[in-house]
Amino acid sequence: MVEPGTQSSLFGGESAPDQPEQLIREDGDVRLYRHWWSEEVATELFARLKEELAWQQSHIRMHGKVVAVPRLDIWYGDPGRRYRYSGVQFDPEPWTPTLKAINGELKAREGLTFNSVLANLYRNGQDSVAWHSDDEPELGRNPVIASLSLGAERRFSLRHKTRRDLSPVRLDLPAGSLLIMAGTTQHHWQHQLGKTARAVGPRINLTFRTVFER
Numbered sequence: 557m558v559e560p561g562t563q564s565s566l567f568g569g570e571s572a573p574d575q576p577e578q579l580i581r582e583d584g585d586v587r588l589y590r591h592w593w594s595e596e597v598a599t600e601l602f603a604r605l606k607e608e609l610a611w612q613q614s615h616i617r618m619h620g621k622v623v624a625v626p627r628l629d630i631w632y633g634d635p636g637r638r639y640r641y642s643g644v645q646f647d648p649e650p651w652t653p654t655l656k657a658i659n660g661e662l663k664a665r666e667g668l669t670f671n672s673v674l675a676n677l678y679r680n681g682q683d684s685v686a687w688h689s690d691d692e693p694e695l696g697r698n699p700v701i702a703s704l705s706l707g708a709e710r711r712f713s714l715r716h717k718t719r720r721d722l723s724p725v726r727l728d729l730p731a732g733s734l735l736i737m738a739g740t741t742q743h744h745w746q747h748q749l750g751k752t753a754r755a756v757g758p759r760i761n762l763t764f765r766t767v768f769e770r
C-alpha cells in the first residue's frame with residue numbers, strides 16, 4: 557500500500573517521504589533530497605547511463621590555451637538549445653530514453669521542467685569540477701538547476717563569493733540524491749566537486765537546466 561505522502565517513481569517502487577534539507581540560509585536556495593531514488597533504482601540507472609550516454613572528452617579555453625576538462629561529459633536536450641562556456645560552444649545531442657524518463661520524473665514529482673541536461677562522468681578521484689557558478693547568460697537570471705548523483709559518493713562544496721561570515725558548506729552527495737539550486741544562488745555562491753586521494757569508483761552527475769535561446 558502506498559502511504560500518504562509517498563510518490564511512486566517511474567522506475568518502479570515507492571520512495572519514502574523525504575523532506576529536503578536546506579543547505580544555505582542566505583543569498584540563495586539550495587535543497588538536498590538525500591534519497592530521491594532508492595539504492596536499487598540508483599544502481600540500475602548508473603549502469604544504464606554509463607552505457608547509454610555518448611561520453612566524450614571536452615576541451616575549454618583557459619588563459620589562451622585549450623585544455624581537457626578533468627572528467628568526461630556530454631550535453632543532451634531539445635534541438636537548438638546551444639550552450640557556451642569557457643569559450644566553447646556545445647550543441648545538444650537528442651534526448652536518450654533514460655534521460656527523457658528522468659526529465660519526466662522531475663516534472664511529475666517536483667513540478668520542475670527542463671529542456672537540457674549536462675551529464676558528467678567522474679572516472680576516479682582525480683576527476684573533478686573546479687569552483688564556478690552556473691551563471692552563463694543562456695541560463696537566464698535565477699536558474700533552477702536539478703542535480704542528480706549516481707555511483708560513488710563524492711564531496712560537493714559551496715562557498716559564498718564575498719561574505720566571509722557565512723561558512724562554506726561541504727557534504728558528500730550519495731547515489732540517488734537530488735540537489736536543487738534555485739533563486740539567487742548562482743549570483744552569490746560558487747560550487748565545486750573536489751579531487752580526492754581516496755580510491756573511489758566512478759560517479760555520474762546529471763544537471764538538468766533550462767537553456768534560453770540567445
Ligand SMILES: O=C(O)CCC(=O)C(=O)O
Nearest residue numbers: 674676685712749761763
Ligand atoms: O558533479 C557535480 O555534482 C557538479 C557538477 C557541476 O557543477 C556542473 O557540471 O556544473
Ligand SMILES: [Mn+2]
Nearest residue numbers: 688689690747
Ligand atoms: Mn555547476
